[in-house]
Amino acid sequence: xxxxxxxxxxxxxxxxxxxxxxxxxxxxxxxxxxxxxxxxxxxxxxxxxxxxxxxxxxxxxxxxxxxxxxxxxxxxxxxxxxxxxxxxxxxxxxxxxxxxxxxxxxxxxxxxxxxxxxxxxxxxxxxxxxxxxxxxxxxxxxxxxxxxxxxxxxxxxxxxxxxxxxxxxxxxxxxxxxxxxxxxxxxxxxxxxxxxxxxxxxxxxxxxxxxxxxxxxxxxxxxxxxxxxxxxxxxxxxxxxxxxxxxxxxxxxxxxxxxxxxxxxxxxxxxxxxxxxxxxxxxxxxxxxxxxxxxxxxxxxxxxxxxxxxxxxxxxxxxxxxxxxxxxxxxxxxxxxxxxxxxxxxxxxxxxxxxxxxxxxxxxxxxxxxx
Amino acid sequence: xxxxxxxxxxxxxxxxxxxxxxxxxxxxxxxxxxxxxxxxxxxxxxxxxxxxxxxxxxxxxxxxxxxxxxxxxxxxxxxxxxxxxxxxxxxxxxxxxxxxxxxxxxxxxxxxxxxxxxxxxxxxxxxxxxxxxxxxxxxxxxxxxxxxxxxxxxxxxxxxxxxxxxxxxxxxxxxxxxxxxxxxxxxxxxxxxxxxxxxxxxxxxxxxxxxxxxx
Numbered sequence: 001x002x003x004x005x006x007x008x009x010x011x012x013x014x015x016x017x018x019x020x021x022x023x024x025x026x027x028x029x030x031x032x033x034x035x036x037x038x039x040x041x042x043x044x045x046x047x048x049x050x051x052x053x054x055x056x057x058x059x060x061x062x063x064x065x066x067x068x069x070x071x072x073x074x075x076x077x078x079x080x081x082x083x084x085x086x087x088x089x090x091x092x093x094x095x096x097x098x099x100x101x102x103x104x105x106x107x108x109x110x111x112x113x114x115x116x117x118x119x120x121x122x123x124x125x126x127x128x129x130x131x132x133x134x135x136x137x138x139x140x141x142x143x144x145x146x147x148x149x150x151x152x153x154x155x156x157x158x159x160x161x162x163x164x165x166x167x168x169x170x171x172x173x174x175x176x177x178x179x180x181x182x183x184x185x186x187x188x189x190x191x192x193x194x195x196x197x198x199x200x201x202x203x204x205x206x207x208x209x210x211x212x213x214x215x216x217x218x219x220x221x222x223x224x225x226x227x228x229x230x231x232x233x234x235x236x237x238x239x240x241x242x243x244x245x246x247x248x249x250x251x252x253x254x255x256x257x258x259x260x261x262x263x264x265x266x267x268x269x270x271x272x273x274x275x276x277x278x279x280x281x282x283x284x285x286x287x288x289x290x291x292x293x294x295x296x297x298x299x300x301x302x303x304x305x306x307x308x309x310x311x312x313x314x315x316x317x318x319x320x321x322x323x324x325x326x327x328x329x330x331x332x333x334x335x336x337x338x339x340x341x342x343x344x345x346x347x348x349x350x351x352x353x354x355x356x357x358x359x360x361x362x363x364x365x366x367x368x369x370x371x
Numbered sequence: 372x373x374x375x376x377x378x379x380x381x382x383x384x385x386x387x388x389x390x391x392x393x394x395x396x397x398x399x400x401x402x403x404x405x406x407x408x409x410x411x412x413x414x415x416x417x418x419x420x421x422x423x424x425x426x427x428x429x430x431x432x433x434x435x436x437x438x439x440x441x442x443x444x445x446x447x448x449x450x451x452x453x454x455x456x457x458x459x460x461x462x463x464x465x466x467x468x469x470x471x472x473x474x475x476x477x478x479x480x481x482x483x484x485x486x487x488x489x490x491x492x493x494x495x496x497x498x499x500x501x502x503x504x505x506x507x508x509x510x511x512x513x514x515x516x517x518x519x520x521x522x523x524x525x526x527x528x529x530x531x532x533x534x535x536x537x538x539x540x541x542x543x544x545x546x547x548x549x550x551x552x553x554x555x556x557x558x559x560x561x562x563x564x565x566x567x568x569x570x571x572x573x574x575x576x577x578x579x580x581x582x583x584x585x586x
Contacts, residue, residue, distance in 0.1 A: 033481060033497075034498075039479070040479065103499075105496060108460070111442040111459055114442075115444075115459060117442065120439050120465070122439070123441045174465075178439070179435065179556050
């Protein structure tokens with residue numbers, strides 16, 4: 001896209017419009033209360049929190065990849081590093097933004113600082129996410145501003161990698177440590193979150209790299225992108241394995257509390273979402289498992305879009321079915337309202353706008369050899 | 372003083388007076404309840420029976436809801452009452468996620484049918500925060516019993532100080548077999564039930580039961 005081209009302005013105009021509509025929807029919610037969402041007594045967290053988890057995963061996965069390049073020196077992926085850094089920063093920002101519309105009283109959010117409860121996982125999530133955002137911004141500024149050499153980036157990556165793992169582990173523990181919800185209270189939740197994070201982040205990086213090289217004057221070698229496809233082909237089976245472990249553990253033991261929720265997922269109202277998730281991720285795997293297909297742009301696009309959708313559905317299925325059966329046995333129902341979708345679209349549009357601006361103003365093109 | 376309640380299920384007839392008295396005493400708005408009586412249908416036809424199960428916040432000794440609140444809006448008082456600071460609450464609903472008994476209510480909108488003295492007139496916001504049974508602290512502090520206890524026509528609710536060896540609750544808990552809800556979770560509730568069946572205690576309902584909640 002040339003500077004000041006009509007397409008660019010139309011694109012940004014569309015994004016700004018979506019953001020504005022999202023803000024309008026939020027104002028309605030602030031005025032009337034969260035009753036304008038589809039959440040109620042039994043299912044009290046919905047697509048806002050789904051997106052929080054989703055974007056924490058995208059942010060964590062992104063920096064795990066970038067840090068691995070700097071630490072393990074995988075030259076093949078170097079061209080993607082800057083894009084990865086930018087995506088990590090934008091995704092963690094969006095993750096924090098998605099929390100705001102979920103709060104009943106966002107005007108009291110500073111209470112989290114004044115009256116911090118160090119035993120609460122939400123407090124720790126707030127700490128690690130804010131730290132991670134600061135880190136990714138500083139990391140990006142130092143690397144893209146060429147203020148550090150290879151040893152500096154190595155040092156930063158050694159800090160960044162465990163930080164990236166921590167943001168998603170802590171987010172997993174927000175749910176995984178709650179004994180009142182049997183379907184959350186499993187040790188495998190943190191590993192599931194991380195494997196899903198890597199799958200989704202790979203999908204985002206592949207798709208963004210392809211779209212960026214298509215629409216912006218940045219050259220990204222196909223070899224780097226298809227290399228990501230190779231990693232994806234390894235991580236998808238790991239993610240599916242964890243899923244199988246969860247289902248087998250609950251399904252074999254048939255504890256009344258747990259089995260009711262499992263039935264909702266496998267056979268009940270969430271079945272179509274569950275099977276869609278599994279089928280999409282299997283197709284994504286088949287699309288890029290063979291080296292021949294991995295160099296096909298269309299296969300890479302299909303694979304990346306499918307994993308992005310599948311992991312979003314997976315986040316939804318981690319969150320909502322577990323609270324569909326209330327602690328006293330009521331069955332809840334949840335359909336997101338237009339307010340929720342509009343706010344969600346607005347924040348997505350903000351993310352895309354920030355990335356578009358990044359392609360204009362940041363040096364995303366990695367020169368041959370250097371970082 | 373340690374707030375505790377015994378509920379004798381042999382005496383509960385499901386009149387809902389406790390539910391109404393609490394509403395009246397605390398100005399609890401429409402659609403919200405601090406205490407209620409569940410009606411569980413048990414057994415298989417023709418051997419069926421109704422179980423009336425009065426429920427309220429258990430004011431647990433190890434409350435699951437207290438450590439999870441990011442702003443310390445939920446806290447355990449000296450006298451044992453688990454209290455909610457409605458003006459500090461940011462409405463994240465983590466306490467609702469963590470409570471195994473579903474006793475708290477989040478205000479999705481400005482409630483209607485509230486009396487002027489709702490939340491004892493202390494709430495600064497109209498919606499977007501969580502509320503729950505506060506153990507009738509305003510009555511207990513004056514030496515009265517909670518409204519639900521005073522209203523019970525069958526004497527099914529017995530209230531007292533668990534630390535006082537002469538109180539009725541202390542004597543009952545020491546001598547009679549009582550059960551708490553979901554004891555396996557380790558929250559150590561301070562509401563003790565007499566004549567509660569094991570399955571309802573563990574899961575909140577029996578497999579074949581239908582529950583009417585009057586929400």
